[in-house]
Amino acid sequence: MTRAGLSVAVIGGGIGGLAAAVSLLHAGFDVEVYEQASALSEVGAGIQISPNGTRILQRLGLAEALAQRGVRPVAVHQRRWDDGRTLQRAPLGETVERTFGAPYYHFHRADLLAAIAGALPARRVHVGHRLVDAVDHGDRVEARFENGTRISRDILIGADGIHSRVRQILFGEDRPRFTGCVAYRGLVPAERLATLNLEVTSNSWMGPGGHFVHYYVAGGRLMNFVAVREEDSWTHESWIDRGDVADALRLFEGWHPCVRAIIGAVDETFKWALFDREPLPRWSVGRMTLLGDSCHAMLPFMGQGAVQSIEDGATLTACLVQAAGDLSAALARYETLRKPRTTRLQEMSRHNKTRFHLPDGVDQQKRDAQAAVAGDRSIAAVGWLYGHDADVLPGAAA
Ligand SMILES: Cc1cc2nc3c(=O)[nH]c(=O)nc-3n(C[C@H](O)[C@H](O)[C@H](O)COP(=O)(O)OP(=O)(O)OC[C@H]3O[C@@H](n4cnc5c(N)ncnc54)[C@H](O)[C@@H]3O)c2cc1C
Known part of the structure; x- marks a missing residue:
């Protein structure tokens, strides 16, 4: 055939x-x-696509569509939840692109979906x-x-x-299994956060029982955030619920002012139960x-x-x-x-x-000490992940 x-x-x-x-x-x-x-639609939220994904999409002829829609973060930055101390900072941007031959992008999900869908003739999508x-x-x-x-x-x-x-x-x-985590997700117009002078980085803040991720999407016009907290059970029928901004702020009481400022600047937030299998x-x-x-x-x-x-x-x-x-x-x-x-x-x-949600104490100090010398996001540590070429089968010529 x-x-x-x-x-x-x-x-x-x-x-x-x-x-x-x-x-x-x-x-x-x-x-x-x-x-x-x-x-065809995606949720109103951001998504990070690392070089092991962008390499494939670029080969499929999507390089330009991705470059038009994506934000290229210069680094990944992990920080402590309360005082903002840096736990780990590793390069993305040009270093990642040079090393792995493809960029690391942040997208609004709708933008990414539209870029991929644009490569399919309409008659092939029902x-x-x-x-x-x-x-x-x-x-x-x-x-x-x-x-x-x-x-x-x-x-x-x-x-x-x-x-x-x-x-x-x-x-x-x-x-599927409820993982004991819920995520508040939101998109904040970037101009509302101008006074924070936020870098174009992939940011996560680690703290007891939760973590907070934020990065720019939509050409830098929106700041996407995912605020994760541990919760014992999920009793709602829906896996997605309208989340209350005041509730999210309460759950991040005592966290760094930058984290609270981003949450506080959003108009609406959605709460997701996180499941896996x-x-x-x-x-x-x-x-x-x-x-x-x-x-x-x-x-x-x-x-x-x-x-x-x-x-x-x-x-x-x-x-x-x-x-x-x-x-x-x-x-x-x-x-x-x-x-x-x-x-x-x-x-x-x-x-x-x-690992992300350790309470302050001995284990958290060990985690932070290790991240300072050999972070899990260093170029060496992510080689197996970002360097993988899923197009090339073992035994086949590249
Ligand atoms: C908070 C959060 C943050 C995340 N961040 C990232 C990230 O930064 N990077 C990353 O790589 N991943 C991330 N993910 C994971 C990522 O969103 C998912 O793994 C990915 O979207 C799964 O894609 P999929 O196409 O397999 O499934 P889906 O996106 O769920 O698509 C399935 C499609 O199938 C359709 N469908 C379902 N049933 C039927 C049926 N019976 N007949 C016809 N159609 C049907 C649905 O309508 C849907 O359109 C994140 C997830 C969450 C929750």
Whole structure:
């Protein structure tokens, strides 16, 4: 079967699904995306995309679209929650770009999604298509949507997020795990923070039971923040709730004036319960597989959930290109190549919950002393992560 003759259905038009579709299209596959919502959209918040993700998107022809929309932070800066003392400062900007051959960006999520979607012809994206069922007939997959549409494709990829229907079809019901963390997210017009003279850096403040992240997005016009606190339970039905700014300020009582000024300057904030999942034993069955949050949902404490979904799409494409007709073997290979890396990141993200939120005391002092001599964000420490080239399969010429 030629690549052009191989048809692929991607279920889900989030960052992972769209990036995978662009990868597949670029490689010559006949790919279409099916998204349940009536329009492609992302939450009003920021996202960090490290060079292991931007490298892939640039190769797909998106360099200019990314450069137009992204903010390039000059450094990553971790600070202590109360007095603002620097715990760790490592270069991003030109140093990262020179070392890893691709930039580190901050985006408004809608801007990133629009950049990726812009590389797909409109006829290949079907909104208002909520997958209900999919059956592998051995020689093709048949999928049924809530609106009555039925399709038959050679391969079906579930990129349908943490609540994935495809995952449920393949492996049965399995509830995600509440991680004991909630995040208040907000976007503040930059001019409101002018007197703080904030640098163009990726900032996080570590404190007992929580941490606070902020960085510029939207060409520097907005300051994005994520204010994370530990909470024992999540009793609301929704995973997202309108958050009260006064509540967020109360939870960050005693934190550095800069943290409180950013929270206090926002008009509205949304409160998110943070869920993750245990690593799955398998991702693929026959002609169906998963990518992104559908198979490796993780806490956002490595800033890698979306980046890993972009890597998934690149590796999956490379495996299909080399498949020589054996599609289920290609999907199995994809899973074998990807799972150790995403499992490591799921575990590191979980571990960072403890590490970031240590109460002041001996363990916190050890963490801070270690960060001062060998920070986990130094160029040497992030080499395995940012240097990974998900397009290149082991044994293949680069
Ligand atoms: C606070 C926070 C901060 C984060 N920061 C970062 C960061 O800085 N960097 C980073 O890399 N990651 C970050 N992440 C993680 C990142 O947001 C996710 O990992 C990423 O968005 C997952 O993308 P996805 O495409 O796999 O899933 P999703 O974005 O969830 O997309 C799934 C899509 O599938 C659709 N869908 C669902 N069910 C169906 C169905 N039955 N039929 C059809 N369509 C369906 C949905 O409508 C949706 O559009 C963060 C997460 C949080 C919560």
